Amino acid sequence: MRTALVIGTGLIGTSAALALAGRGVDVYLVDHDAERARTAAALGAGTDEEPEGRVDLAVVAVPPAHVATTLADAMRAGVARAYLDVASVKGSPRRDLEALGVDLTAYIGTHPMAGKERSGPLAATADLFEGRPWVLTPTRDTDTEVLNLALELVALCKAVPVVMDADAHDKAVALVSHTPQLISSMVAARLEDADDTAVRLCGQGIRDVTRIAASDPRMWVEILSANPGPVADVLAGVAADLDETVRALRALQSSDESKRQDGAEGIEDVLRRGNAGRVRVPGKHGTAPTAYEIVAVLISDQPGELARIFADAGQAGVNIEDVRIEHATGQQAGLVQLMVDPAAAPLLTAALRERGWSIRQ
Known part of the structure; x- marks a missing residue:
């Protein structure tokens, strides 16, 4: 890869551009907000001038709702040999492209599993993707050259390629990314009207749980709007656990010893299942977590x-x-x-x- 066009200079697009430019790739930057493209260029992510001819790879880094139309416009203009997007959902953009009648042989959907609470080019870093999974969702139509260029992008960003089916990816991120965002926001929302005395008691636990609640609501509305079904399915399971936990806590208030015992067992059950799930979260270098x-x-x-x-x-x-x-x-x-x-x-x-x-x- 010698040349790349990054369409969308937010956190992800600019970070990818910084990584590519740092590895000697000529990067061209485009954004509907010309000031953001100029900011990314000033950071060393590339140039906001138009490429003279067709580039090797076009990286579309726009919100999920705009991925298909942005890709279709770029592909019809023939700006690159290969095209990919980095949106956090993969099934709906592909289906939208199919509906637009675009030739998908030159396209592959991807999703780098990296981000920050802050957005925009000023939050970008060249090392954002280092060691992080980068999902690729090729189809039977994907050209081998396109897959190779996507793999080269992942390598230049020092990420770890993971190949998945698009719909399987969307179900996975509903569980490990989208639902945690909503739950973090729900817990943080309890603090909005809380007494100042209570808020002053905030420790590391509440900081850990609410860290990602600082994320941009508009960005998350766009993400969740593109993956509502799988997220709702996960939340339904969480809601069932919440109902059971509320009943168990109420039982602990009972004067009946048998009900209190049932309540204690219910609380212990959810805590133990939480232990079992936490153990499955990969630790350092992707291995099982170590007890430090x-x-x-x-x-x-x-x-x-x-x-x-x-x-x-x-x-x-x-x-x-x-x-x-x-x-x-x-x-x-x-x-x-x-x-x-x-x-x-x-x-x-x-x-x-x-x-x-x-x-x-």
């Missing part, structure tokens, strides 16, 4: 503190597997939770104490 030991360190809110603690851990020869930061409400301090291999926890604790860090049990 947490070394909690109190740090001040000063520039360079995190860099210093990572450097001290490195000097101790300990690899930090994951990290969380819990800010202390109303104070210029926080608690850093360093997740390490259990065997390394005593060594790290001793080394950090020796270097003056305050360790919390």
Whole structure:
């Protein structure tokens, strides 16, 4: 691949353009908002000038509702040898293209499983896709050259290719992406009218659950409008669990010992099923999640503190597997939770104490 046209310079389009440009591909940028294309170009994602001729690959990075018409226009204009989109749903754009009578041999649907709560070109990074799954949904009509160019794009973005059927993909993302967004927003919505005293008690748990609730509502309306059935199916199952959990909690209030016991068993059941599901979520490098030991360190809110603690851990020869930061409400301090291999926890604790860090049990 020597040339690429990125249509849509939001988070995903600009991130892909940055990755391609960084690997020596000549990238051309187009957006219905010319200012966004200029911003992406200024970030080093390519040029907002028109290509002189046909490019190797056109990457359509527009909202799901506009994917089919944007692709059809580009394909009829013959702007590229191959075309793909990066929308978060795959079945409906393909069916819309079929309805438009477009030749699908030059097209493949794709979906990089990466994103942020923030949108737009200024949120883009060249490493957004590194190590993340990038779904490809070829059909029997997809030309081999098109599939190869899509695989090259994935490789240049340092992502991991995953081949799936389009409708199977849509059911999967309904479970692992779209439903979590809605549930996160529903929990965060409880905070809107909550008492200030309650909100001041927010800790890491509520921060984890509501992190993605900061996402752009307009963008998510477009995504969910393209995949409503599978998401509704998953939510129906969640709603059934919620009903059972509410009944179990009400039973715990009963004066009847037998009902309280039933309620406790109902709560334990949903928590245990949650444990079983969480175990299936891939951990580091796509393997089964590891039970890490947490070394909690109190740090001040000063520039360079995190860099210093990572450097001290490195000097101790300990690899930090994951990290969380819990800010202390109303104070210029926080608690850093360093997740390490259990065997390394005593060594790290001793080394950090020796270097003056305050360790919390």
